[in-house]
Amino acid sequence: MTANSRRLSILTKREIDDLYGLPRFSYEDRCLYFDLSANEQSAVDEVHTRSAAVHLALQLGYFKAKWQFFVYEREAVLDDLDYILQKYFPGKDLATVKGLSKPTRLEQQRIILQLFDYHIADSTAKAELEQKAQRVAMLSTHPVFILREALKYLTNQRIVAPGYTTMQDMVSRIVTGERRRITDLLGQAMTPLVKTQLEALLQSDEGMYRISMLKHEPKDFSYSELRQEVERRKFFQPLYAFGKTFLGANGLSNESVKYYASMVLFYSVYKLRRMAAPTTRLYLLCFAFHRFRQINDNLVDALIHLIAQYEKQAKLASEQAMQKAIIEASANLQAAGQVLELFINDSIPDETPFASVKQTAFSLLKAESFPLVSDYMRNIEFDKTAFEWSYYGKLQHKFKLNLRHLFCNLDFTSLVKDEPLLEAIQFLQELLRQGKTPRQTDQVNFPTGIIAKNVQRYLYSKIGKQKHLEVDRYEFLVYCQLRKALEACDVFVQDSNEFRGFDDDLIYAERWNKDKDAILREIGAPILLAPIQETLADLQKELEAKYKSVNQRINNGDNKYIKITGTGDKRRWSLVYPTEEETTNSPFYSQLPGIGVADLLWFVAGETGFLKAFTHVLERYVKQDADPRLILACIVAMGTNMGLWKMADVSGLSHSALLTTARNFLRAETLHATNDAIANATAALPVFREYDIDHQIHSSSDGQRIETQINTINAQYASKYFGLKKGVSSYTLSANHVPINAKIIGTHEHESHFVFDILHNNTTEIRPERHSTDTHGTNQVNYFILRVFEYQFAPRYRDLHKKMDGLVGFHHPSHYGDALIKPSRKVFDKLIVKEWPTNQRILASLAQKEVTQATIVRKLTSYTRQNQTKKALWELDNICRSIHILDFIDDHLYRQHIQKALNRGEAYHRMRRAIAYVNSGKFRVKTEAEQQIWNECSRLIANAIIYYNTLLLSRV
Known part of the structure; x- marks a missing residue:
């Protein structure tokens, strides 16, 4: 390809060959693709000459394999011709089969197109x-x-x-x-002011370029880091306002904006200034737009996190205070008994003044201990809530310092405009933005609709006969309610990615109403195209048949792997789990000599051509190869957690050369493409499908916790995994032992939100049919969402019995009589039908790239926000969950297959841990993007090892 060519390098040579190369069939492939239907056989029989008939059968098989036509030399397809002769033309000699003339070949292509109702791209x-x-x-x-x-x-x-x-x-x-x-x-829409602001990004300020400072991400939720993030938000705000209008009006999707914005992260300022000015301005505008929304996400995340931390501190302090009170009350019971004896002590005359008796009592038990002991003796519970609210008073200086500057710089809105919480938020924001404090404001002006009856006694104190509002407590009440509302999506931040209104995450209503049918046809999901009544009828048929068969097999004793105890209404059941172990290391490999990682990567690069996926960040239109030694050294340095400095020390390569190569060639985009190339090459090997489970590709996904040595905003404390340290989770999708997709998520993020996301964004040729997770991967929508997009969701629950109350059926429970396994209630089918048009829009939005699938799923699974649409979607999920649970109970092999798939995911975690062994496997990088790159390098090494081992088995 010439340096001046405008043709993009899109696929690797192997990927091109997979799509357009002449099929290379195994014996099993020939049995499948050269198996002619009645119509195909008839077409072959109608051909007058035997050679042409053989070639027609050959072209039919090739077309079914790749839906392409091929011009081939006879010598290249001899094995396939021989198979066709033996099956359909026994006794005919291969030497008599001649090549095809062009007119005959084109005529046969016309016949094939007609048979399959296909058309040439005219x-x-x-x-x-x-x-x-x-x-x-x-x-x-x-x-x-x-x-x-x-x-x-x-x-x-x-x-x-x-x-x-x-x-x-x-x-x-x-x-x-x-x-x-x-x-x-x-160029047409940009004002002189916007142009000046964009150009200012590339100017230096006190020896450092402004854009470099604005790229910086906060390390944690400390005041100093968040204060800088707030200042960056103020800088970007004018550009964001222009970008919001311009980008929205001209049809640029969030995905495209994100892609253009990423170019600013990859390019140096020097290279940005050398580009064509219009391109640079587009990149900078998209960066400002995306970074502003990202900043808002960070500020909301910080706000939620800090409020939750203060609430947690108050709860912990109240628990400790309660325990202390109980201990002190118990310790003072003996003294309390002595106080009571004063009232029956005959030595104390009746006319003794009560003040004197009190003095004696206080000598036995301190006055301040009396309320505590009397409450304990009267079995009055310690008021933990009152203590929590009093504790917030002690935290006032902390929460005012850390929360107010975040709260003031965010714009909150709600679908319900007159909501009391929104009124309180706006009131408090207006005060703080004017530089006033709540204490300086007349209490009559405070909106009190937010104060529920059950908390009024904690927020008001009495001064004489007047009720006095505890202003600091009121402020914290607003923060608490805001946190809950943000998590429930009742209140949102419009100019953000993760916390905007749910409707904004969906396909625009105007476009949906206008192009609904076209959108659904483009997605091509059968469930979305079919009438909901038809889908419900199919689900009813499947579910009710399973209730019948599952109970019949139990009653007949055919299900040998369920244990029944008790009789009648006291019958109880439990499942038996026969084990089927897969050996981690095959004895076959112990007979072979070992191979170093460097040699292995060189070999796999030669076999798969994965190095071609490393395109230069600047020269997107030119094939510009880097030094492969440097690329492989960078992969090993990052994938093993060694780092570039140590790699330079041990390899003799210069650190500057490694750093330049990493910056120019190792990006999330190129590493993802490289992993895809190796995974696709593995899938093309004959042995790959031998790892199918139950004759299908059965994937699993799970998170692996990784400690971080350097604070990053996505790293969180998780004492179960890191003690007092922070870390993240590498969430990986594995299929037939191959890690086909992965992403870094926070340990505080629920894995179930990413199940569909990681499946839908799998760009390899490996397409899972069934998918398993542990309990962490389950929620109220994943079953149905995966079914819509033609995956079978098959999770393993930690406690299956807890899920039995969620079983549903299409009849009332009484319909099932004394069946051991029966639903707890009838399906709300009318609600499903009523809300289907809205749920169609939601599900169609999941197929778009306007927003991450995880964001929509997170909002759909919010417990605290209920509405009819979500209830209907959850009900569809309940039906699919019931089908899975019935299969799980009925089929011990199904349970084994799920466990096997999950075990393979765990095996990958062990392999990754062994690969990223340096520094005890801890991340030593400064940003979330770098974490993703290092994780992709580890996955690349793992994929290379898996390819190499699979290739060895394929050659046996």
């Missing part, structure tokens, strides 16, 4: 494809994403894909055209 089809790709480019300008979506569109439309260079040129035109479209529009 000029009309190519024009429609380009229009589709242009729409896709508005969602994301990642070339691979555009190409995959274009190929998916062609498959759905039953059109034979044009050649790779045609597709490559089209994607190149579209990426370039989309960028030119946006930069031209920006």
Whole structure:
């Protein structure tokens, strides 16, 4: 490829070959693809010459394998021709099968197209494809994403894909055209002030470029770090205001904005200044827009975290105070008994003044201990809530310092405009933004609708006959209610990524109402296209049949792996779990000599061509190879947690060369593509499908905790895993032992929010059919969401009996009589039907790239926010969960398969831990992005090892 070419490098050579290369069949493949249907056999029989008939059968098999036509030399397909002869033309000699003339080949292609109702990509089809790709480019300008979506569109439309260079040129035109479209529009819309503000980002301030300071992420939730984040927010605010109007009006998706913004992180200031000015301005504007929203996310995260910490401190202090009070009361019981004896002591005359008796009593038991002991003796509980509110008074200086500057710089809104909480928030923000404090304000002006009856006695004190509002407690009440409302999505921050209104995460209502049918057809999910009544009928048929068969097999004794105790209404059951162990290390490998990591990576690079995925960050349009030694050294340095400095020391390579290579070539984007290339190569090996579970690809996902030595904003305390230290979690999707996707998440984030996310964003050719997690991967929506997108969700519960109350059926429980396994209630099918149009929009939004799937799932699973739409979606999930639980009870092999898939995920964690062994496996990086890169390097080494081992087995 020439230096001046505008053709993008999109796929590796192996990936191109997988799509367009002549099929290479194993014996099993030949049995599958050369098995002719009645119509296909009839078409072959109608061919007059035997050679042409053989070639038609050959082309039919190849077309079914790749939906492509091939021009081939006879010598390249001899094995396939021989198989066809033996199966369909016994006795015919291979030497008599001649090559095809071009007219005959084209005629056979016409026959095949007619048989399969396919079409050649003519000029009309190519024009429609380009229009589709242009729409896709508005969602994301990642070339691979555009190409995959274009190929998916062609498959759905039953059109034979044009050649790779045609597709490559089209994607190149579209990426370039989309960028030119946006930069031209920006040049027209940009005011002189915006232009000046963008250019100011590349100016130096006290020896440091302004953009470099603004790239900085907070290390933690300390006051100093968050104060700097607030200042960065103020700087970006004017640019964000312009960007919000401009980017929204011109159809740029969040994914595209994020992609353009990432270029600012990769490019140095020197290189940004050398670029074409319109391109630089687009990158900087997108960076300002994205960074502003990211800052708001960080500030809301910090606000929620700090408020929760103060609440936790108060609860802990009240628990300790209660225990102390109980101990002191118990210790004073003897003295209390002596006080009581004073009233029956005959030596004390009746006319003795009570003051004298009190004095004697106080000598036995201190006056301040009397209330404590009397409450204890009267069995009056310690008022923990009162203590908590009094403790907030002690925390007032802390929470005012740490919360007010966050609270004031965020804009909160709600769907309910007259909500008491929103009124209180706006009141408090207005005071603080004016430089006033609540104590300086007349209490009559405070909105008190937020103060519930059960907390009024803690927020008001009496001064004489007047009720006095404890202003500091009121302020903290607003913060507490705000935290709960943010987590429940009742209050949101519009200009953020994670905390904006739920409706803003969905496909825009106007577009949905106008293009609903087209959107659903593009997604292509059968459940979304079918009437909900039809889906419910299918679910009812499946679920009710399972209730019947499960109970029949138990009653007949056919289910040998369920243990029943008791009789009648006192019957109880438990499951027996027969084990099926998979050996971690096969004896086969112990017979082979070992291989070093460096040699292994060189070998795998030669076999898979993965080094070609490392494109230079600047030269996206030019194939510019780096020194492969440096790339591999960087991978080993980061993947083992060694780091570049130590690698330079032990390898003899210069640190500056390693650092430059890492900055230019090792990005999350290129590492992800490299991992995909190796995983795809592994999947193409004959042995790969031998690791199928129950004849299908059964994946699992789980998180592995990794301690961080340097504070980063996503690292959290988790005493169970890190003691007093902080860490993150590497959440990985594994299928047939291959880690096909991974992402770094916080240990405080629920793994179930990322299950669909990590499956949906898997870009390898390995497509799981069934997916398992442990209990942490389950929630109220994952079963149905995965079913919609054609995955079977099969988790393992820690305590299955706790889930039995959630079983549902399409009849009243009385319908099932004395069945041992029966539903606890009837399905709310009418609600499902009523809310289906809204739930269609939600589920369709999950297929888009406007927002991360994890964000939508997190909001859908919020317990504290109930509405009819979510209740209907949860009910669909209950049906799918019931089907899974019945299968789990009925089939011991199903249970074994789930456990096997989960064990493979754990095996990958052990391998990763062994790979990233330096520094005890702890991260030593400063940002979340670097964590992701180091984790991807570890995954790359693991994928290389797995490819190598699978290749050895395939050659046995």
